Amino acid sequence: MKIVEITVDQLRLELDPPFAAAWDPVPRTAFDATVVRVHTDAGLTGIGSGDTMAGFDAYRHLFLGTDPLDISRHVRAIESANFHGASYWPLEAALWDIIGKASGQPVSMLFGNAAKRLPAYASTGELKTAEQRVEASLEMAKTGFRALKIRIDRHRLDEGVDVVRAVREALGDGVDLMVDLNQSWRMPGDVEPAMDFAKVREVVRRLADLGVFWVEEPLPYADVAGFKALRSSGVRVAAGEMQSSVPELLAYLEADALDVYQMDVVLSVGMHRARTLAELARLKHRQFTPHSWTNGIGVLANLHVAAGVGATPYFEFPYDPPGWTPARRDFMLAQPLMIDVDGDLVVPASPGLGIELDESAIDATRTR
Numbered sequence: 001m002k003i004v005e006i007t008v009d010q011l012r013l014e015l016d017p018p019f020a021a022a023w024d025p026v027p028r029t030a031f032d033a034t035v036v037r038v039h040t041d042a043g044l045t046g047i048g049s050g051d052t053m054a055g056f057d058a059y060r061h062l063f064l065g066t067d068p069l070d071i072s073r074h075v076r077a078i079e080s081a082n083f084h085g086a087s088y089w090p091l092e093a094a095l096w097d098i099i100g101k102a103s104g105q106p107v108s109m110l111f112g113n114a115a116k117r118l119p120a121y122a123s124t125g126e127l128k129t130a131e132q133r134v135e136a137s138l139e140m141a142k143t144g145f146r147a148l149k150i151r152i153d154r155h156r157l158d159e160g161v162d163v164v165r166a167v168r169e170a171l172g173d174g175v176d177l178m179v180d181l182n183q184s185w186r187m188p189g190d191v192e193p194a195m196d197f198a199k200v201r202e203v204v205r206r207l208a209d210l211g212v213f214w215v216e217e218p219l220p221y222a223d224v225a226g227f228k229a230l231r232s233s234g235v236r237v238a239a240g241e242m243q244s245s246v247p248e249l250l251a252y253l254e255a256d257a258l259d260v261y262q263m264d265v266v267l268s269v270g271m272h273r274a275r276t277l278a279e280l281a282r283l284k285h286r287q288f289t290p291h292s293w294t295n296g297i298g299v300l301a302n303l304h305v306a307a308g309v310g311a312t313p314y315f316e317f318p319y320d321p322p323g324w325t326p327a328r329r330d331f332m333l334a335q336p337l338m339i340d341v342d343g344d345l346v347v348p349a350s351p352g353l354g355i356e357l358d359e360s361a362i363d364a365t366r367t368r
Helices: 071-084 089-103 130-143 157-174 197-209 224-233 246-255 270-283 296-309 359-365
Strands: 003-019 028-040 045-049 117-123 147-151 176-180 214-216 236-239 315-318 344-346
Touching: 003 359, 028 089, 045 089, 045 296, 071 089, 071 270, 089 270, 089 296, 117 296, 130 147, 130 157, 147 157, 157 176, 157 197, 197 224, 224 236, 224 246, 246 270, 270 296, 296 315
Parallel strands: 117 147, 117 315, 147 176, 176 214, 214 236
Antiparallel strands: 003 028, 028 045, 117 344
16 A cells, blocks of 8 residues: 555635633634545545644655555654654644554554543633632533643743633532643743742732642743742643654653643644653553544544543543634534543544544635
8 A cells, every 4th residue: 555645635614703711812813724635545534733733745745655554654754844844743643543543443442442531621721700600610520521621821820820710619529620731831922930939829829729630831831940840739731742852751750751642633743642641641541642633533542542541630622612612613524523431532433533524624624
């Protein structure tokens, strides 16, 4: 089997009303997505998505004419292209989709088949008042979520802690709460410094008093010692979603800096490498649960790796209606992903990643 063509569609869904993501300098008026398709001479087509694939035309020739099943070779080739270009991990997801289809198995089976469903946590994206977040959280609990994540603005810490306290009082101890400080990386144009370590330690201790399950990305990635020190504050520390290399993540593992590792398989280090790092984390009695804030295709790629290795304790499910809904997130899919009545996200049983595209939606939103 040979790769005969690789196509890249750039899509844009206009958002009205806009989505005010906590990590964005301004509200989003559009949602961009990139869909990669790898076509073979055997009639199998693999699908991936995630990063923008900017500049990939210069590297397409590295893969044309090769066997899509030679995944170790392709991972190394993607890493070499990433060094000189952008981030091309959506291509690896498309290759794994082909491998699964060729073998007649879900990709999660090839990654270890540790679970066929994972409990999901509602990963919220917007900053809301205590009253608004309580109302939304009660609805999420009714939907079936057993855990949810709240964003806190580093400029309004007291207000953010009050929101967490209000949600805890409303939901009781039956729902786990996580908090994301979004301090490890910045969107373009956000040049303000991160909170200093002393302030972060103070807010983490306040959140520990509220029984928060983990605090996510409380420090810039470079502060490995700070992450390790925070682990003594009485709450789990999570990070790693956008770490761009295996050596960086190995340094965290060697320093025992985190309780929860979150590398996103379509944004960070890819599926094959994330699986290896996840296994290492689990061997050190640490947890792996990937970041999944892209779109439904990215969610599925992360889900297959997470289910393959047995990620714990929850799987991230981007969800914050009405601003962020499955319909918006998964606009390119024939059927948006959703948890079941038990609060679990079920791994598709079909071969590959289980992606079914809505070609009419793709045609309507294609920009290139």
